[in-house]
Amino acid sequence: MESLRILYKIGPGPSSSHTIGPMRASESFLSQYSKADSYAVELWGSLAATGKGHLTDYIIKKVFEDAGRSIDVEFKMDYVHPFHPNGMLFKAYQDGQEIGREQIFSIGGGNLAHEGESSTAEVSTYPYQNFAEIHQDAQEKGVELWQLAVEYEGQEILTFLRDNVWNVMKEAVHSGLAADEVLPGSLQLKRRAKKFFAKSQEQSGEVRELGELFAYGLAVSEENAAGSFIITAPTCGAAGLLPGLFYFLQKKHQFSDEEMAKALAVAGMFGIVIKKNASVSGAEAGCQAEIGSAASMAAAGATYLLKGTIAQQEYAAEIGMEHHLGLTCDPVDGLVQIPCIERNAVGARRAYDAAYYALFAEDGHRVSFDTVVATMWETGLNLRPEYRETSQGGLAKAFLRGS
Incomplete structure (x- = not known):
């Protein structure tokens, strides 16, 4: 079970899945591909369906703008990944060629996961199962x-x-x-x-x-x-x-x-x-x-x-x-x-x-x-x-x- 420090997060509203999670995902992807000259992200499922109202596109763009970059955001409401409905696909480009991509999911409470993982942030702090x-x-x-x-x-x-x-x-x-x-x-x-x-x-x-x-x-x-x-x-x-x-x-x-x-x-x-x-x-x-x-x-x-x-x-x-x-x-x-x-x-x-x-x-x-x-x-x-x-x-x- 995860630490209470992970459960209780400080972050911007209105949705931990739609703002804190995408914010953290954006920061992580940007740090990996800081030399790219352009970026894009696809929002899937619930992130796409309610992303505008939940400020998902705003928070993603803000992370990149604060770093002096920009990113294109595409809403794909009709696609729901079987792993989790809050899916994102980030892409980085250099001279028009894709140099990296990352598929990541915002699984609730601001936590992130890759397909097949319970949480990228989770570290077993407590030895209990229930x-x-x-x-x-x-x-x-x-x-x-x-x-x-x-x-x-x-x-x-x-x-x-x-x-x-x-x-x-x-x-x-x-x-x-x-x-x-x-x-x-x-x-x-x-x-x-x-x-x-x-x-x-x-x-x-x-x-x-x-x-x-x-x-x-x-x-x-x-x-x-x-x-x-x-x-x-x-x-x-x-x-x-x-x-x-x-x-x-x-x-x-x-x-x-x-x-x-x-x-x-x-x-x-x-x-x-x-x-x-x-x-x-x-x-x-x-x-x-x-x-x-x-x-x-x-x-x-x-x-x-x-x-x-x-x-x-x-x-x-x-x-x-x-x-x-x-x-x-x-x-x-x-x-x-x-x-x-x-x-x-x-x-x-x-x-x-x-x-x-x-x-x-x-x-x-x-x-x-x-x-x-x-x-x-x-x-x-x-x-x-x-x-x-x-x-x-x-x-x-x-x-x-x-x-």
């Missing part, structure tokens, strides 16, 4: 999940999670709450986080807290939609859910940043299990792989903060995934806005509910986290292509038909 093994190891050692992270990644992992991850998440909340401009793109969608927060302050009790929780989730998700820098948790499209809930909990209970780092480590242990045994890519398994995974992670981390046991953390994570099973990835006009932004805010509340449900269930649970991850993966593979981030079905199709 969550059952993680839980057993923690029980035998009498430690919390965050302590396993420290065992395998060193004490500095908590510093990374506090300073490099949590601080960026908090800044995204603050920036999102302060902004009120219209989001970029064809929908001309108005931001809501600032207004939600202001309205929440006119309320009291549970209604006030609910409004604040929604506002925090919206704030980060809207920052992502605007192309700002956020943290993949585990993706850009689901980047508002976990920070929204965690910020709410820190404010409500006055948790220290050190405790938030430990909660991020706990959440991350569930995230790396999902990435190993299923997917966090909407193009590969639908939005259940993005919002469902984020809800699992957030629910587990919240349960830790609320003093739940590891068994209760697992139950909360299982609930978070189970009740998003079958969720389609259907961004309207290829933008990570409708329904994505609302799903982050509502998903934050669902993760909160999952945490408390697990805390009330003292008699345990029957469905394991590993089982629900396997089910999500099977469900994702059985989704028709139009429900996997192509904008050709679901709400994306119905919205355009209705308009």
Whole structure:
């Protein structure tokens, strides 16, 4: 299983698969063929179908422009490579002759892979195959999940999670709450986080807290939609859910940043299990792989903060995934806005509910986290292509038909 440093990436929105992955691929290819005088790239499948709305062509061109180069981008929506729907083919030329090419795939969370590989970035940091093994190891050692992270990644992992991850998440909340401009793109969608927060302050009790929780989730998700820098948790499209809930909990209970780092480590242990045994890519398994995974992670981390046991953390994570099973990835006009932004805010509340449900269930649970991850993966593979981030079905199709 991969390092938490790979799970939690800092990068530009609105899509880890469509911006961070292609950005990293562009940087890698450019470094290999820095002497070429021209470049081209073909975008395949989902990268082509929703690339414009997800700013894929923009981020690729920007990498080359920043290096004083240019690149031709071709969208080939009709070709889907059997290895993964987010495929790219880079080509380099010298004096009109091709001198190099690279076929590479953006497999979710900003990770890259070549055909037949799980991830070009993945280095086995943890010796586990599933969550059952993680839980057993923690029980035998009498430690919390965050302590396993420290065992395998060193004490500095908590510093990374506090300073490099949590601080960026908090800044995204603050920036999102302060902004009120219209989001970029064809929908001309108005931001809501600032207004939600202001309205929440006119309320009291549970209604006030609910409004604040929604506002925090919206704030980060809207920052992502605007192309700002956020943290993949585990993706850009689901980047508002976990920070929204965690910020709410820190404010409500006055948790220290050190405790938030430990909660991020706990959440991350569930995230790396999902990435190993299923997917966090909407193009590969639908939005259940993005919002469902984020809800699992957030629910587990919240349960830790609320003093739940590891068994209760697992139950909360299982609930978070189970009740998003079958969720389609259907961004309207290829933008990570409708329904994505609302799903982050509502998903934050669902993760909160999952945490408390697990805390009330003292008699345990029957469905394991590993089982629900396997089910999500099977469900994702059985989704028709139009429900996997192509904008050709679901709400994306119905919205355009209705308009």
